[in-house]
Amino acid sequence: xxxxxxxxxxxxxxxxxxxxxxxxxxxxxxxxxxxxxxxxxxxxxxxxxxxxxxxxxxxxxxxxxxxxxxxxxxxxxxxxxxxxxxxxxxxxxxxxxxxxxxxxxxxxxxxxxxxxxxxxxxxxxxxxxxxxxxxxxxxxxxxxxxxxxxxxxxxxxxxxxxxxxxxxxxxxxxxxxxxxxxxxxxxxxxxxxxxxxxxxxxxxxxxxxxxxxxxxxxxxxxxxxxxxxxxxxxxxxxxxxxxxxxxxxxxxxxxxxxxxxxxxxxxxxxxxxxxxxxxxxxxxxxxxxxxxxxxxxxxxxxxxxxxxxxxxxxxxxxxxxxxxxxxxxxxxxxxxxxxxxxxxxxxxxxxxxxxxxxxxxxxxxxxxxxxxxxxxxxxxxxxxxxxxxxxxxxxxxxxxxxxxxxxxxxxxxxxxxxxxxxxxxxxxxxxxxxxxxxxxxxxxxxxxxxxxxxxxxxxxxxxxxxxxxxxxxxxxxxxxxxxxxxxx
Amino acid sequence: xxxxxxxxxxxxxxxxxxxxxxxxxxxxxxxxxxxxxxxxxxxxxxxxxxxxxxxxxxxxxxxxxxxxxxxxxxxxxxxxxxxxxxxxxxxxxxxxxxxxxxxxxxxxxxxxxxxxxxxxxxxxxxxxxxxxx
Numbered sequence: 001x002x003x004x005x006x007x008x009x010x011x012x013x014x015x016x017x018x019x020x021x022x023x024x025x026x027x028x029x030x031x032x033x034x035x036x037x038x039x040x041x042x043x044x045x046x047x048x049x050x051x052x053x054x055x056x057x058x059x060x061x062x063x064x065x066x067x068x069x070x071x072x073x074x075x076x077x078x079x080x081x082x083x084x085x086x087x088x089x090x091x092x093x094x095x096x097x098x099x100x101x102x103x104x105x106x107x108x109x110x111x112x113x114x115x116x117x118x119x120x121x122x123x124x125x126x127x128x129x130x131x132x133x134x135x136x137x138x139x140x141x142x143x144x145x146x147x148x149x150x151x152x153x154x155x156x157x158x159x160x161x162x163x164x165x166x167x168x169x170x171x172x173x174x175x176x177x178x179x180x181x182x183x184x185x186x187x188x189x190x191x192x193x194x195x196x197x198x199x200x201x202x203x204x205x206x207x208x209x210x211x212x213x214x215x216x217x218x219x220x221x222x223x224x225x226x227x228x229x230x231x232x233x234x235x236x237x238x239x240x241x242x243x244x245x246x247x248x249x250x251x252x253x254x255x256x257x258x259x260x261x262x263x264x265x266x267x268x269x270x271x272x273x274x275x276x277x278x279x280x281x282x283x284x285x286x287x288x289x290x291x292x293x294x295x296x297x298x299x300x301x302x303x304x305x306x307x308x309x310x311x312x313x314x315x316x317x318x319x320x321x322x323x324x325x326x327x328x329x330x331x332x333x334x335x336x337x338x339x340x341x342x343x344x345x346x347x348x349x350x351x352x353x354x355x356x357x358x359x360x361x362x363x364x365x366x367x368x369x370x371x372x373x374x375x376x377x378x379x380x381x382x383x384x385x386x387x388x389x390x391x392x393x394x395x396x397x398x399x400x401x402x403x404x405x406x407x408x409x410x411x412x413x414x415x416x417x418x419x420x421x422x423x424x425x426x427x428x429x430x431x432x433x434x435x436x437x438x439x440x441x442x443x444x445x446x447x448x449x450x451x452x453x454x455x456x457x458x459x460x461x462x463x464x465x466x467x468x469x470x471x472x473x474x475x476x477x478x479x480x481x482x483x484x485x486x487x488x
Numbered sequence: 489x490x491x492x493x494x495x496x497x498x499x500x501x502x503x504x505x506x507x508x509x510x511x512x513x514x515x516x517x518x519x520x521x522x523x524x525x526x527x528x529x530x531x532x533x534x535x536x537x538x539x540x541x542x543x544x545x546x547x548x549x550x551x552x553x554x555x556x557x558x559x560x561x562x563x564x565x566x567x568x569x570x571x572x573x574x575x576x577x578x579x580x581x582x583x584x585x586x587x588x589x590x591x592x593x594x595x596x597x598x599x600x601x602x603x604x605x606x607x608x609x610x611x612x613x614x615x616x617x618x619x620x621x
Contacts, residue, residue, distance in 0.1 A: 077523045077561050098614055222562025224522045224590075231596035232521035238603020245610065297551050298559040301525065412610065416617035443591075444521065450603045457606055 007157030008310040009318040014156030017319065018163075021326055022170040025186055026177070029334075032185040033178025051269055053184050054261045057335070058273030060187040061253060062093055063194050063280050064140075064332035068325045069147045070397060071281035072288035072305030074236075076298065078446070079225030081233035083285035088237070089244030093274030096248045100258040100266030102415050106476045113255035113411075114347035119476050120414045121422040128426045129410065130347055132403045132433060133250055137340040138380070139400035140247075141373065144333045145381035146396070147302070151325050154303040155310055155318050164381050167326070171333040172374035175341075176367055180260060183334045190327035194280070197324030201309050201317065202283040208312050209290045217292035225289065236446035239401070243449035246404035249411045253339040287312070341369040401449030402440055406432025408453055409460040417464060418471055424463025432456030510534045510572050513556075515584040522588050523561035526570060530556060533575035540566055547571075563588045 049057070067086075074082035107116060113133065118126040145168045152163025174182055215226070224230050248254045258266050288304045296311050298304045306325065310318035345366045350357050357365065406429045413420035436452025510530035528534065533554045539547035551558050552575060560568075571583035 076559065077521065079562060095610070095614060098617070102617065218562070224564055225562035229593060230522070231591040231593055234593075234596040235591065235599040238600060238607060242603060242606060297553060297555050299555045299557045301559045301561075304559070408610065412613050416613055446521070447599055450599060450606070453606050454602050457609060 007155060008315065009156040009322060011156055011158060013315075013319065014152060014158055014322065017322055017326070018152070018166055021323065021330075022166065025170055025330055026174045028186050028189070029174025029176075029178035029182035031178075032182040049184060049257075049261045049265065051265050051272075053188055054257070054265050054269035055272045055276070056191040057184040057187040057257060057331075058093060058254075058269050059276045060191040060194060060328075060331040061257075061335040062089070062248075062273065062277050062332075063191075063328050064144060067277075067281050068194075068198075068284050068328045069151065069302055069305050071285035072308070073301045075225075075285035075288040076291060076301055076304045078233040078236055079222075079227065079230055079289075081228070081230055081237060083282055083289075085233065085237045085240045086281040086285060087278055088241040089281065090274045090278040091241055092244035092246075092248035093270050093277060095245060096254055096258075097267045097270035097274070099249065099411075099415060100254075100261070100270050101264075103255065103258045104261070104263065104266055106415070106473060107259070108477060110259050110476075111256075112343050112346045113250060113252045114343055114351070116255070116414065116476070117410065117425075118347070118351070119479055120471065121410065121425045125410065125422045125426040125429075126347070126351075128429050129250070129407065130343070132407050132429050133252065133343065134340070136247065136251065136400045136404045137253075137336060137343070138376070139396055141333070141336055141340070141377040142380045143396045144329055144336070145377050147325070148329050148333075149381065150300070150302055151306050151322070151329075154306040155322055161382055165378060167329060168333070168374055168378055168381070171330055171337060172370060175334045175337045176370050179366075180256065180338050183331075183338050184260075186334065187331045190331040193327040194324055194331075195276070197320050197327075198280055198283045200320060201313065201324070202286060204317065205287045205290055205309070205312050209293050213293040214290050218289060221292040232444060232446055235444070235450070239398075239446050239448070239450040242405045242408065242453040243398065243401040246401070246406070246408045246449060246453065250404055250407035251339065252343040253335050256339045256342055337370050337373055340373055341366050344369045344373070398445035398448055399437075399440060401445075402436025402452040403429075403433045405449035405453035406430075406436060406456040409456045413460050413464065418473075419468035420460065420464050420471070421467050421469040423467070424460050427463065428456040428459035431459050509581040510574055511582045512570075512572060512584050515570070516586055519563070519586060519588045520591055522563040522590060523559070524586060525557055525559050526584075527557035528572055528582070530572075530574065535573050535575050537571050539569045539571075542569065544569060544571065565589055 067089075071083065071086045074086050076082075078085070103110070103116070107119075110116060114126060114130055117129040145164050148167030149160040149162075149164030152158045152167075153160045156163075174186070178185070218226050257269075261269055284305060287308045290308055290312065291298060291304060294308065294311055296307055298307060306318075306321050309321040313320065345362055349365050349369070350362060354361070409428050409432075410420075410425035414425065432452040432455040435455045436448045439451040440448035510528050513527040513529050515526055516524045526536070528536075533552065535549055536551040536558065537544065537547045538550045538560075539545070550560075565588055568586050568588065569583060570586070571580045573580045
């Protein structure tokens with residue numbers, strides 16, 4: 001970990017904030033989840049979440065470490081296109097709106113994205129999907145735990161591992177206590193904090209530094225960041241869009257919400273959530289472009305957001321950034337812990353290990369799995385910088401891009417193409433991930449998702465055209481609550 | 489512990505003796521996106537300079553302080569020379585050269601076009617989808 005010359009937030013204030021918000025989230029988690037009696041309550045919040053809470057949880061969960069910390073990093077590395085390209089991630093949420101409606105109609109009693117793939121495409125494709133999905137979920141979990149540690153280190157100089165451990169522990173505890181109901185409830189409060197805090201920081205940055213100074217210094221020292229013909233940034237544009245689409249379309253974080261939202265809520269919640277989200281990466285990313293004007297040294301690219309905000313805004317800014325990013329991190333970490341533990345419980349534990357596990361047994365298993373996931377995440381995040389791909393936040397995140405983008409087409413074709421066949425779905429994920437990963441190492445992190453999605457599309461179209469296999473949509477509704485472990 | 493005790497004074501001073509001169513830590517040679525991280529090992533504050541010519545005629549200080557790395561980005565094509573010294577020393581302790589050669593625009597727009605096609609097909613697939621058809 002790079003040492004920092006002069007942290008802006010005094011250690012005592014940082015510990016005070018950390019303690020106050022940790023207690024707030026844990027108490028809220030306990031309070032919101034106190035009526036959970038069954039696995040279905042815990043996993044899907046009773047399947048009746050209303051529009052306001054649904055919109056807030058969609059938006060807050062999508063504002064993650066990736067948005068508040070990686071958007072500035074990409075603005076610093078890829079300039080104006082990096083910042084705008086990142087905001088295209090909103091299209092993932094917006095395009096998921098019609099999918100959410102279709103999912104709720106096709107599978108009114110479904111639990112996980114794995115349920116859908118198993119029933120639609122059978123066991124082999126289901127297993128490939130689980131590998132893809134778990135690699136992504138784990139990468140995302142580790143990147144957020146890392147972001148927590150980086151944030152606390154950048155602002156307060158507290159050791160990276162100590163900060164990372166505290167944030168991860170808090171999220172594990174309140175997810176454990178409250179399940180999806182706690183996750184969605186805390187997301188609502190966290191959304192308000194994120195929107196108000198990000199707007200405040202951007203307004204103060206423009207007010208204090210000014211557009212002219214930012215533009216002049218960028219032209220002098222880092223001119224490519226303003227160039228509209230910046231090659232790597234042009235390559236990145238659709239990569240990021242497809243990465244976001246892949247993340248949302250396949251991940252159980254979003255599927256579990258589609259199952260949990262009340263009837264006719266999903267479409268509007270994802271649409272409004274996406275539109276609200278659109279401006280956040282631009283606001284968060286923009287401040288990184290002020291780096292040359294401010295003469296700040298950025299020791300690691302993923303530290304730039306908190307460093308600039310704290311430098312421009314002083315102690316107040318550091319406190320606001322700390323609260324905003326802690327809220328953003330917590331709102332995503334909890335969602336991912338909850339959704340991933342559901343996936344592991346339903347699809348791995350019940351699907352592969354104990355098919356006859358009772359409702360109560362699953363309820364307990366979900367909680368044990370949350371703790372195990374937390375421990376594994378802690379182990380991987382502890383080795384930031386020492387494991388090659390666990391380098392910076394963006395590198396780790398875009399490594400998973402090849403996997404998730406290759407899952408776009410099995411999901412879309414599975415939901416809309418009557419003739420899509422299981423082999424096509426499985427091989428589109430295998431070849432898309434493999435070739436996408438090769439491009440990550442051979443070309444750069446900014447093309448992995450793009451290549452993965454393109455290969456996956458080609459395989460899916462070809463397979464459906466060569467070997468069409470009609471599917472009866474009604475089977476999804478008929479069989480979605482039946483025993484697992486065998487294909488429909 | 490008893491065995492180590494006589495060695496403690498020597499162990500305490502060891503890092504000072506070994507790391508007196510700041511030095512770059514595995515600097516990159518090339519960049520295809522105009523950005524990279526320069527890291528160095530140093531015991532105290534350093535001065536880092538960037539120049540574009542071999543004689544460092546246009547050199548400017550890009551960092552001075554106690555951090556041990558810096559992120560460079562947004563550089564156009566070219567050869568960039570960096571040199572490093574301790575803040576309280578006059579002589580430069582280490583130097584390195586990084587070549588920036590961006591991807592060609594043909595390649596960049598090739599990827600852009602592939603992305604646009606995948607995206608349009610995606611929009612088409614979702615818009616054409618009919619519930620329960």
